[in-house]
Amino acid sequence: MVEFDYKELVKATGSFSPSRLLGKGSHGSVYKGTLEENKLVAIKKSSVGSDHVSIDNSKKLENEICVLSSLGESPYVINFLGTTRDDDHYSTCKEKNRLLVMEYMPYGSLHDLLHVDATPPSWPKRVEIAIQIARAIQFLHEGKPLVIHRDIKSANVLFDLNWKAKLADFGLAVLRVDSSSSPDQETQPAGTIGYLDPCYTTPSKLSTKNDVFSYGVVLLEIVSCQKAIDVSRLPASIVDWAVPLIEKQRLMEVCDSRIALPTFMEGTIKHLLYVASRCVSCKEENRPSISEIVTQSHTQTQEAYWISGNVRANKEEISSSIPCTTMYSYFFSFEVSECPMSMAGRQTKATYKEIVTAKHVT
């Protein structure tokens, strides 16, 4: 972790100029900063308000710094770059709180992609995003210490330069030694309405299943392009609207109708909707763990064909001749490191024939 000089960050943001403001959240404002050699970063500063509000906001930012600095690197979690140094200069300047410096995410949030942008994402892109978020949560839930994010929502999924989805905003995140350690009784339930697990009513109900519930809401949002809460819809909650339709097998009514669902994606989307309905189950014990969700997709992938990130298959050929599960695996398997086939590391496009043959190579 780098310790930045406060003055350097003031300069990088043009003294926190409004023209550099990327957005405001509940506890801070995020600015675009330009460091030496034109390196772009995002800098979060806690919001000031009345004394009470300021203290609360700076606590959330300190918590975010603490959680992010305890995490290792993951391709699915926003990259933490550092914070301001707690030295003489810092303590004598007006800014009492530390600043958080992180990777700049130029393509906005999943919330905006789904609900603001005019062009809806393609179906394969939606599946890719769903898996990237699941892997981010798996990284948190399986880490040591374990992290419960508590604010999984489409606004907290941001896109990097390569349009990879990454989880951000750790202001409410909680660190636990492991899954068996008892929750801190001081940590009151918190989250965002529409995504918040209805079972999480007291500090003792804190668990990884709270994040799984919110992930289920995000999955429904990704497939339907409907907001988590929409008062113009009846029912207003996406869970109350979508789950009965899924239970009655009326899946197409849940899917975003602005963009046709290709036949080869039907199986995958159906699977995502079933996963979503399990995640938002009102009984915690019926919800899958995040590793079960990731492993399921992993198993399906291994059963079918693995294609490395460097290999781009001829999509037209594949879509016309390979069954659903294979397409499923195709969109799920973009990481070279996880590719068990001889094709890993290839730099050229693979033909349909090569992919089919690769199935038999382990």
Ligand SMILES: Nc1ncnc2c1ncn2[C@@H]1O[C@H](COP(=O)(O)OP(=O)(O)OP(=O)(O)O)[C@@H](O)[C@H]1O
């Ligand atoms: N690393 C980043 N790069 C680019 N934009 C960012 C980055 N981090 C946050 N933002 C943007 O800054 C704004 C504020 O983000 P922040 O994480 O503080 O709050 P939020 O998630 O919008 O709201 P809340 O804190 O209420 O959940 C959002 O619009 C977000 O998209």
